[in-house]
Amino acid sequence: MKLFYLPDLGEGLAEAEIHEWYIKEGDIVKVDQPMVSMETAKAVVDVPAPQAGKIVKLYGKKGDIIPTHAPLVEFESDEEPMSKDKGTVVGALLESTALLDEGNVIIGAAKKTGMTAKAMPAVRALAKQLNVDLNSITPTGPEGQITTDDVKKAAAPHSRLTGNVETLHGVRRSMAMVMTQSHQEIVPVTIMEDADVTQIKSDFTVVLLQAMVSAAQAEPSLNAWYDGKNMERCLHREVNVGLAMDTEEGLFVPVLKDVLNKSAAELRTQIDAFKTSVRSRTISPSDLQGATITLSNFGTIAGRYANPIIVPPMVAILGCGKLRDEVCARNGMMEIRRIAPLSLSFDHRAVTGGEATRFLAAVINYLEN
Amino acid sequence: MAEMTLVEAINQALAFEMQADPDVVVLGEDIAKNGGVFRATVGLLDKFGPERVRDTPLAESMIAGLAIGMAIAGLKPVAEFQFMGFIYPGLDQIINHAARIRNRTRGKMSCPVVFRTPYGSGIRAPEHHSESTEALFAHIPGLRVVMPSSPARAYGLLLASIRNPDPVIFLEPSRLYRWAKQDVPDNGKALPLDVCFTLRTGEDVTLVTWGSLVKETLAAAEKLSKEGIHAEVIDIATIKPLDMETILASVERTGRCIIIHEAARTCGVGAEISAQIAEKGLLFLKAPVQRITGYDTVVPYARLEKFYLPTEENIIEAVQQIMEFA
Numbered sequence: 034m035k036l037f038y039l040p041d042l043g044e045g046l047a048e049a050e051i052h053e054w055y056i057k058e059g060d061i062v063k064v065d066q067p068m069v070s071m072e073t074a075k076a077v078v079d080v081p082a083p084q085a086g087k088i089v090k091l092y093g094k095k096g097d098i099i100p101t102h103a104p105l106v107e108f109e110s111d112e113e114p115m116s117k118d119k120g121t122v123v124g125a126l127l128e129s130t131a132l133l134d135e136g137n138v139i140i141g142a143a144k145k146t147g148m149t150a151k152a153m154p155a156v157r158a159l160a161k162q163l164n165v166d167l168n169s170i171t172p173t174g175p176e177g178q179i180t181t182d183d184v185k186k187a188a189a190p191h192s193r194l195t196g197n198v199e200t201l202h203g204v205r206r207s208m209a210m211v212m213t214q215s216h217q218e219i220v221p222v223t224i225m226e227d228a229d230v231t232q233i234k235s236d237f238t239v240v241l242l243q244a245m246v247s248a249a250q251a252e253p254s255l256n257a258w259y260d261g262k263n264m265e266r267c268l269h270r271e272v273n274v275g276l277a278m279d280t281e282e283g284l285f286v287p288v289l290k291d292v293l294n295k296s297a298a299e300l301r302t303q304i305d306a307f308k309t310s311v312r313s314r315t316i317s318p319s320d321l322q323g324a325t326i327t328l329s330n331f332g333t334i335a336g337r338y339a340n341p342i343i344v345p346p347m348v349a350i351l352g353c354g355k356l357r358d359e360v361c362a363r364n365g366m367m368e369i370r371r372i373a374p375l376s377l378s379f380d381h382r383a384v385t386g387g388e389a390t391r392f393l394a395a396v397i398n399y400l401e402n
Numbered sequence: 403m404a405e406m407t408l409v410e411a412i413n414q415a416l417a418f419e420m421q422a423d424p425d426v427v428v429l430g431e432d433i434a435k436n437g438g439v440f441r442a443t444v445g446l447l448d449k450f451g452p453e454r455v456r457d458t459p460l461a462e463s464m465i466a467g468l469a470i471g472m473a474i475a476g477l478k479p480v481a482e483f484q485f486m487g488f489i490y491p492g493l494d495q496i497i498n499h500a501a502r503i504r505n506r507t508r509g510k511m512s513c514p515v516v517f518r519t520p521y522g523s524g525i526r527a528p529e530h531h532s533e534s535t536e537a538l539f540a541h542i543p544g545l546r547v548v549m550p551s552s553p554a555r556a557y558g559l560l561l562a563s564i565r566n567p568d569p570v571i572f573l574e575p576s577r578l579y580r581w582a583k584q585d586v587p588d589n590g591k592a593l594p595l596d597v598c599f600t601l602r603t604g605e606d607v608t609l610v611t612w613g614s615l616v617k618e619t620l621a622a623a624e625k626l627s628k629e630g631i632h633a634e635v636i637d638i639a640t641i642k643p644l645d646m647e648t649i650l651a652s653v654e655r656t657g658r659c660i661i662i663h664e665a666a667r668t669c670g671v672g673a674e675i676s677a678q679i680a681e682k683g684l685l686f687l688k689a690p691v692q693r694i695t696g697y698d699t700v701v702p703y704a705r706l707e708k709f710y711l712p713t714e715e716n717i718i719e720a721v722q723q724i725m726e727f728a
Contacts, residue, residue, distance in 0.1 A: 045413070045445040121440050124527030124704075126580045132405060133582040135552060139600035140593070142651040143634065146605070149654050151685035178685060 039105045042073050048100045049073045051093050060088050152179040163188035205283035215342050218261055223340040223378040228397040231371040239297045246272045246293045248395035255392045256325045258346035259383035266383050275324030278311050285311045288324040337374045348383045352376040404586055409579040411553035411586045412442045415560040418590050420450050429456040430482030439484045440579055466492030470500050473515040483519040487530030500569040501544030516563045520576035522614045522664055524711055526704035534665040539571045540642040546570040547641040551616035553584040558593030575614035596640045598648035604632030607658040607721050612638045615662050622717035641671055650683050657688035658724050662712055667695040689727030692720050
């Protein structure tokens with residue numbers, strides 16, 4: 034079956050109306066035999082048959098409008114009818130009758146929507162790094178450019194305290210920094226347990242120090258330093274206990290060096306000396322350095338348990354709460370016993386739970402026996 | 403509604419201006435009796451006669467020279483080169499004469515000629531029918547280079563080109579000749595030369611393109627909008643003189659720019675746009691300016707053509723990449 038399309042009847046007309054058919058379906062036509070008369074906007078013209086053959090279909094009836102290049106008649110013939118104009122002599126064009134809707138085309142630029150930040154790429158990179166929104170900055174550079182300084186200023190804390198504000202100095206400042214560092218770096222776990230200290234009649238703080246030494250010998254991994262950046266740890270033979278001391282100026286942690294090789298009397302003398310030197314602010318810097326583990330005897334003031342904060346590079350701190358008398362079950366009887374509540378924090382990056390609990394058990398064992 | 407293809411809009415513009423201005427004549431190979439290789443001039447011979455619609459011998463240097471002579475003598479010739487790859491024998495005439503007459507005669511003479519030619523690949527034709535060497539002409543002082551991308555702009559810009567008192571290289575995207583239809587009223591209204599057209603507005607990235615790749619760029623922008631990335635699409639339409647104001651105003655808002663062209667990469671028009679953004683728009687850039695272009699090779703034969711032409715996917719990918727900057 035071959036289709037014959039309505040040719041352009043002259044002057045680029047888009048369509049024509051069927052005026053009269055001279056043939057009907059089933060007719061055999063000769064070449065150039067008039068098939069139909071078509072009425073255009075200008076004239077009525079006859080359309081001749083492009084080839085001989087049998088007509089099997091007429092596309093439209095009298096009065097119908099046929100677009101140029103739309104099918105007009107169908108031949109049964111196998112001969113090639115006039116082919117549709119491909120519109121080119123080489124290649125093949127994309128072709129469709131789809132309508133192009135370009136919407137609202139703007140000749141020139143779209144409307145400006147407010148001011149845009151002007152900044153060199155390096156300044157933009159800095160702003161990104163410091164998490165600063167360039168659009169919130171008042172530029173001070175030439176031609177309204179945002180400068181590096183503008184970004185840095187904007188990155189500084191926006192809302193500062195007002196009123197009676199003081200800047201932290203000295204130990205209070207260093208406590209703030211060390212605690213922040215600890216909170217950012219360390220993975221702390223705190224375990225708590227009570228020790229029965231009824232039978233301890235002597236200097237409790239000194240006994241506690243000795244208990245820590247004993248425990249450090251049982252579990253050396255808590256008497257250690259840990260460097261998280263390089264994943265390195267250092268176990269210490271000497272036990273140097275930092276003893277937390279509260280003052281008006283802030284927290285001091287003087288270090289009792291080599292507790293293992295010191296007598297109870299020596300330790301007490303040293304503690305008292307620290308108390309005096311801390312209060313008078315005459316303690317030497319070397320006495321504040323080199324701790325391998327910390328003791329916070331906060332119970333001398335108040336509080337039962339705590340989650341003491343480890344000071345890096347140390348990996349453990351033992352806290353002791355306020356001693357109390359408690360009714361306990363002992364050998365099937367109720368007894369009033371002296372109880373010391375202990376809280377041990379350890380850095381779980383460097384210390385296992387087993388090591389920590391064995392350490393705590395060793396402390397308790399020392400205190401109770 | 404006068405719905406027509408791009409090539410029909412070219413025809414409509416020629417017919418309108420020939421009707422309106424008796425000085426307008428058309429000439430070229432097979433343009434009269436045959437109606438042009440792509441049928442751009444079909445029907446003009448019947449309507450305006452052989453004096454004004456002339457078939458020429460197969461000699462492009464002669465076509466260019468003849469048209470320039472007609473223009474200097476007071477006519478407004480519109481000469482057709484069958485394909486952009488055939489224009490080169492006419493280059494001496496175009497560069498040494500058409501582009502320089504006004505300067506050479508200190509303004510006493512001008513050369514109101516339009517050189518029309520289809521450009522670009524994607525129609526499965528041999529390579530010298532497929533090129534896109536607009537940068538070659540944009541480099542020549544004294545020439546305007548215009549490249550429409552829709553039937554409406556083809557009509558309006560061709561009218562403007564014919565009415566322009568200086569030579570215009572009018573490059574028609576053959577791939578879009580019959581791609582789609584658009585309502586183009588035959589009202590004789592010219593569009594402004596030397597100004598970009600913003601086809602789509604957006605705040606995230608500016609996509610600058612022209613000619614046949616406007617199609618892929620708009621499609622990419624539509625897909626990107628579904629991802630929440632809003633691209634502004636600028637059809638620069640007139641390659642020379644280049645309306646950098648529109649491009650810079652857009653980049654100022656978006657901070658990102660990708661230039662998409664079919665021509666080979668090296669020394670393409672994209673390089674010029676990128677350089678001007680670096681000179682005048684650096685302070686607004688949030689990411690490096692990117693170019694998506696054809697390759698520095700001859701356009702391959704039909705089977706490889708699709709690997710040569712930038713695609714919708716290329717554009718989407720490049721946008722996604724530069725969105726990761728600041």
